[in-house]
Every structure is written in C-alpha cells, then in structure tokens.
Amino acid sequence: MEEERGVVLATERYGSAECWKYLGKDGVMERRRDGSEGESRGNSVVGVFKAFSSSLSGTLATQASLKGVGVGNQEATVAAATITWLLRDGTGMLGRILFAWQKGTKLDSEAKKWRLFADVLNDTAMFMEILAPYFPAFFTLIVCTAGIFKSIVGVAGGATRAALTVHQARRDNMADISAKDGSQETLVNLAGLLISLVLIPLVTDNPVLTLSLFFLFTILHLFANYKAVRSVVMETFNEARLSIMLQQYLGDRRILSPPEANQREPVFFEFRKTVPIRLGVRLQEVVQSPEELNLALKNNNMPFLLGVRNGSVCVCLGPEASIHDEIRAMCQAVWLSSMLTPTSSHWQMVHESHKVMDTIFNPFLKGVEAAGWDMKRTLLDWDEWRVEWKTKSS
Template sequence: METARGVVLATERYGSAESWKYFAKDAVMERRRDGSKCESRGNSIVGAFKSVFLPQGYPESVSDDYLQYQFWDTVQAFSSSLSGTLATQASLKGVGVGNQEATVAAATITWLLRGYPLKYTTHVCNSSTVSATCKLIVFSADGTGMLGRILFAWQKGSKLDSEAKKWRLFADVLNDIAMFMEILAPYFPACFILIVCTAGIFKSLVGVAGGATRAALTVHQARRDNMADISAKDGSQETLVNLAGLLVSLMLIPIVTDNPILTVSLFLLFTVLHLFANYKAVRSVVMETLNEARLSIVLKGYLRDGRVLSPLEANQREPVLLEFRKTVPIKLGVRLQEVVESPEDLNLALKENNMPYLLGVRNGCVCVCLGPEASVHDEIRAMCQAVWLSSKLSPPTSRDPPTQSNWEMVHESHKMMDTIFKPFLKGVEAAGWDTTRTLLDWDEWRVEWKTKNH
C-alpha cells in the first residue's frame, strides 16, 4: 500500500493502546504512530505513567472492573493514610512522647512494637528502667496479636475466598474502629493498655482479612495469569498514594497538634470518606464466578421471572455487608452422619436421587454430602437445591407452616431440579457466568455410599 509518506511495510500495535506503521520512502524505513504525525510529549508521559503503574497489556490483561475498583481503592488508601497519621499521633502522645519522663528504653520498645499488631503499650515504662510489668505487657501485646491472627484464619479462612467482598469491607470497617480507639486511648489513661490491646487485636484481624481478600480480588482481575504483575503494580499504586498521604500529613500534623477536637473531627471526616470509597470499590467488582449469594440471587430470579441475570446485575444485588442470617444455613461437603443417622434415612436420601450427592435437613441446617465423582456442574446443582430448600424452610414462611416433612421437601427438590436445571445451567452460561469453577464454600469430606438396591 502506497501513501504520501511512502509504502507501508508493516503495522504493529501494543495491546489496544498504541498502533504504529513502518513506511519505506527513498530507501529509508520510518516508524510513525498511526493516526498522528509524531509522538507528542503528552502521550509519552501518559504512556510512561501507564507502564509504571498499570499491569502490562492493560486493559486487555485485566477484568473490565479493574479501573473503577482501583480508583476507589486509591481514594480509600489516601483517606486511610491520613486517618492513620492522626491515630499514630494520638497513640504516641499516649505512650509519653513529649513527656520529659519518657526514657530511651521506653522509646526503643515503642519503636520495636510498631511492627506488631498490638503497639504503643510502653507508656507504663516511662521510668529509668524497663520494669517487669512493661516486659509482661510487651509479651502480651505480641502474643495476643499473633494468636488473634491464627484463630481468625482458622475460623474464617475459607470464607475469605467465597465472600471476598464482605470480608474486604469488614476489614476496612474494623481498621477504622481500631484507629478510632487509638485516638481515644490517651484520654482514658486508666484503660489505655486495654484499649490499645483491643485495637491491636482488631488490626491483627484486619491484616489477615485484608491481605487474603486482596489476593482473591487479584485472582479475579488477572486475565492472563498475571497475578504477580497486578499485585506488584497495586503495590506501586499504594506506595504513590502513601507518599501523597505523607506530604499532606506533614502539613496536617502541626495544625492538629494539641487540638483534640480538630483531630477527632478530621478523623471522622477521613473515616466517612474511607468507608464510602471502600463501599464503592467492592460494589464496582463484577465477579463471573458463582458463590452462594450470587447463585441464590440468580436462581431466585430465574424461578420468579424465567430469566437468568447477568454477572453485572447479580453483583449489583449481592449484599456486601456481613449480616445475621435469618435464612436456614447451608453446609456443603459435610460428613455422612450430618445428613443421615440411620439406614432408613440413607434410603430416604437416595429416593428420587440419581446424583452424586445427598441432601438432608438436620439441626436447622441444609446439609449436602458430596460424592468423589461429582463435577463442578453437580456442585452447582446441589447448591441450587440447597438454596431452594433453605428458602422453603426459612422463618419468613413460618406463618404458613410447611405441610410436608423435611424428606418430602428434599424429594420435591430433586424432581424440580430434574426439570429446570439443564435449561437454567444453559442460561447461566449464555449470560456470561463462568461454570468451569465456583466460589462455593465446600468442605473437603467426600463419601461413597451403597444404594438401597445393593
């Protein structure tokens, strides 16, 4: 192809962001940006910024919600940085910074404890020697923080994948509560240790929940097996935000020093901004994998309207706040004895059932026992039945007491799924959901059972 610039020898592009052409004219090859005469300085600066702070191949290498999420994540990180500055100032004041009686030993211990969840506990050490009481407090601060992290990870570790949005928001709310406690602690000297230790335990939980859910969201955002790149660029973005927060904090500290009313007022302002930004951030995430909440929303919509909601529609309706359940809880991947307690119960569980899982209702829970050969589609179907059973047994329907026994409802759920599941699954896939994997919270028990015919 020949143009005024010469013959086009080749074209090249860098993702969807840039396109270039090579021209041959007078035996010379020239490279020019497609659609412009030359590369402007502005484009060069923007390109360099993207290269430093955005994942390689952006936007094709990340999920569609990446930019919106990162914008709100940046806002919340900036406001959290300022809130943290105010909390740190208050805590340092509480441990005796500025007090002539404070010793080098106390300041050293305070500095060392900065890296641990329970910090700023050395105000009792402001004497010429580090007392036995101070050493005990240091040990307690360190130990309880570590124990809190271990216990929380043990109890809620699997939920951090399946309910990443809820626990992400929970972590930020808890972090704000902990910082507020640190700000108030100096004004309650008699309870200072108790307050900051409690705040430290909260922060230890924040560290587990925040880090784990961030990893879960990175898995969602990565579209080219580029989790490490996304995580690294997220770290660069956070560092830039913290640098901006540091500059603002340097101007803010002289203003708020010795002004507790202004300190608390600014903290509350930054906290409101932080929580709002976090809410918008988790609301902007559109996950295409099914967890219990999203599958429940999609299934109930299908049973009501005959239409499968898209990932965007379902994610907009998904609750992001931790809630006290009023529905009958669902347990997935349980032991056989949690579903049946006798050979007769096993026969009842197998009735109308030709699937590699068993359902039962025991102790106020819908329990699902999974066979080792169950596929991902079988898991989705089992969850659909469990959701339907849970809704039938939930308190709102108690005004109309069920006329069926639990086993009769289980048998009815099998018949219903035989009718609707195939078209429902087809609609789910057509709507853009990923059915090759799920975020359903299955435990690891797998059971092989003998059928009643044997």
C-alpha cells in the first residue's frame, strides 16, 4: 500500500492542529493530509459544544432569575428587587474572597479537577436559579447561594483557564492563545445568543420545557467539558501524575509516557481516605525536639526532612533544594504515604524511605527525562516555608 501511495519524504504540523505528509513517487512530490489527526479536530468540536451548551443554559437561568426578582410582575417593588440583587452580588463577592484564600494554591496543581468542578458547580447554580421562582419563600436564600456558587466558578474557572493557557502556549505566546480563546468563546456565545432569541418565547411560562432544555444542554456541556479536560496532556508533574508514575515504576519498573499517565489521572475529586501529603511546611510540623531532628537526619543527606505528624506526611524543604530534590521529596512522601499503617513505627518508615529512594530514584529520574517529561518545573503544591537546619556533626 505504501508503494502505491509513494515514499514519505517529510511531514509537517501547524501547532497541535492537522498533520500533513509529503509523498514522493515517480519524481513527483504530493502533499496529503494525515488522517491520524482527527482527534485534534474532534477536540475543537467538543470545545464548541461545551461553550454553546453553557451559553444556552445560562440564558434559561437568567430568564428565571429576572422573573423571580419581579420582572413582568406589577406587584413587585423596585426596592425589593434591588435588595435581592444586592444580596446576591454581596454574598458572591464574599464567596469569591474566601474561596481564593482557602483554595488558591490548589488551582495550579489540580487544574483539571478544578476546571471540571467549576463547570459542575456553574450548572448547579443555574439549576438553582431556574427553580428559585417556584419557591418564593426561599427565593432570596436560593439566589444568594447560587451567587456564591457562581463566584467560586469565576475564581476556579478563570484561574484554571490561565493555568491551561500556560500549558498550551508552547511558543511562549500566551497573549496570542488568550486572544484566540476569547474570540472563539465570543463567537460561540454569539451563536448561543441568536438561538436564545428563538428559545425565550417558547420557554416563557412553560416550566416543563424550560427544565427539559436545561437538562439537555447541561448534559451536553458536562460531557463536552469532561472530554476536553481528558484530552489535555500535561508534561509537568503534579501529585497525582507523579504518584501514578512512581507506583507503576515500583510495580514493574516501567516508565509511563505523558499521555499514558494523563489518561490515568483522576479528573474528579476522590473521597477515599488516604494519608495526606503536606509540602513545604514549617520545621515544627516535622520535628518538635532535638531528638526528633536527629531522627529526621538519620540516613538523610538531602536538603529536605520528612516526618509524620497528625496523620499526615510532612516535608520540610531547605532553601538550596533543586527541582530534582523537590521531585525526590515528593516521591519519598508518596512511598511513605502508601506504606504507613497505624501500627508502623513512623521514624523507622522514614529511614526506610531514604534507603528505597537511594536505590531507585536516579534510574527513575533518567527514565522520566527520557520519556519526555518536563523536569524544568513542577506543579507540586509546595508551600513557601524554607528551613535551614544544623546537621548532627555541626
């Protein structure tokens, strides 16, 4: 078959879009599209459906909210509608501040999870706004709660979009990517607006049709967003991807490629009980006495300390630690987290983790670099504490 088509002389690709092959046969060179790139075009279609469905769902929610605050009702007062709207906006602002303070550091390291979480929460908020007019006694409470949800969506969605834009800007062209992403979303929202002009007269005073269309658009939106998040392949380590890589390597010494590890990475929050890992903590959260400091330094010549405190694996980082040191510390913490039992001696397991890493980490690191992972930076959730400690000899 290849003889009939000709010999492949070259291939070319425009960014992550379609791929082309140059075939040579009988002294003639022919350019043909490579059919293996259908997935990229499919992802673009998925993105369009995601924004389009969200736009239509938002129209239905806005229409219900306006009806709830009194638009079209001659008995409703301007003051009551204004107070309700101000309470909605005020609680939303408060929710935005509290969420950014509480979860801001997680949005980089778990961008996929928070991106999908934002869309689920946004659809939940719109569903509450649609239902609110049918519960007039609780209308203000419902729309204020929906406002808090939407404020969280604004923080999580905007922050994760920025994180994913950094990932997509392979030529350091963040401004270009942001501008084109915004243009694409504007175009899709414009199409949604035109469809909304047709839908609004149909759904007004028809709650069954309103809810039916909302659930249809919501299902399309969430499915498209799930597929879009799943299609993202990030070559930098966060806790989930590094844990997947290490567990596979410990099992059969196989190094996963970035697409393989990303495909296994969970995109929904998991509620199973695991030993949490805290990175970049204060020294007192690892050791609380000179004796414990000596225990932490035993068999350890690395610029970090590990310990177990209050059911968590805690890592204290020195100021001279490199990216490779951070990755090793995280690998060690993952191993320790998986091996801890209620009856095990914590310091004995810490000492054992140093021995395990001395044996496996360098081969693991070489394999990871050869597999195409980006080792210049990480998305590990390090806090800002950096500690210098005295060794036993000094």
